[in-house]
Amino acid sequence: QVQLVESGGGVVQPGTSLRLSCAASGFTFSSYAFHWVRQAPGKGLEWVAVISFDGSNRYCADSVKGRCTISRDNSKDTLYLQMSSLRPDDTAVYYCARDVGRGGGDVLTGFIYWGQGTLVTVST
Amino acid sequence: SSELTQDPAVSVALGQTVRITCQGDSLRVYYASWYQQKPGQAPVLVIYDKNNRPSGIPDRFSGSSSGSTASLTITGAQAEDEADYYCNSRDSSGNLWVFGGGTKLTVL
Numbered sequence: 001q002v003q004l005v006e007s008g009g010g011v012v013q014p015g016t017s018l019r020l021s022c023a024a025s026g027f028t029f030s031s032y033a034f035h036w037v038r039q040a041p042g043k044g045l046e047w048v049a050v051i052s053f054d055g056s057n058r059y060c061a062d063s064v065k066g067r068c069t070i071s072r073d074n075s076k077d078t079l080y081l082q083m084s085s086l087r088p089d090d091t092a093v094y095y096c097a098r099d100v101g102r103g104g105g106d107v108l109t110g111f112i113y114w115g116q117g118t119l120v121t122v123s124t
Numbered sequence: 125s126s127e128l129t130q131d132p133a134v135s136v137a138l139g140q141t142v143r144i145t146c147q148g149d150s151l152r153v154y155y156a157s158w159y160q161q162k163p164g165q166a167p168v169l170v171i172y173d174k175n176n177r178p179s180g181i182p183d184r185f186s187g188s189s190s191g192s193t194a195s196l197t198i199t200g201a202q203a204e205d206e207a208d209y210y211c212n213s214r215d216s217s218g219n220l221w222v223f224g225g226g227t228k229l230t231v232l
Contacts, residue, residue: 044226059219110157110172
């Protein structure tokens with residue numbers, strides 16, 4: 001069955017960097033776009049970043065632009081999110097989610113599978 | 125980027141029909157997708173594209189769109205439908221995605 005397992009969260013100090021990973025299984029990883037979505041404690045969902053099936057299109061939300069890098073390794077079926085210059089308001093559960101589509105020019109989209117999330121706490 | 129606006133809270137009597145709406149300029153171009161989230165759980169996709177339901181989603185969930193407003197309708201709401209619901213779509217650039225603020229659905 002489809003599985004997405006995030007890792008890499010934890011408590012980090014402001015100004016530092018963090019790399020989250022999302023290991024996928026149960027489907028052809030290289031055929032789909034992926035997203036990172038975060039949720040601050042008690043708050044709503046916030047879209048963070050997208051990468052197309054082949055990695056040729058990748059974008060980060062304006063709120064993290066310049067501090068966010070999304071990448072993927074199709075040989076390892078793994079998605080990554082690198083966040084730098086972390087701030088307390090980056091504290092959230094970070095989810096990876098697989099799209100129904102390929103991303104880029106593919107208009108079909110919907111976040112059909114989600115991981116369980118990994119908590120990132122930015123604090124001194 | 126653009127924004128998607130949802131009512132913070134909606135209530136419905138058990139077995140009745142409820143519509144949850146989402147407004148945004150990008151919805152004139154792109155379809156919305158809808159997510160159900162219960163406390164302590166990851167979101168679940170309930171509607172995507174024009175009106176597609178993933179496998180396992182009951183057919184009491186349906187989606188529609190008109191102009192800049194997308195709607196999620198639950199026909200015959202059940203107690204287990206009580207949850208937060210979020211809409212999502214691409215923004216006007218087509219390169220970014222955005223979530224609405226969420227609607228807390230209470231089933232009375």
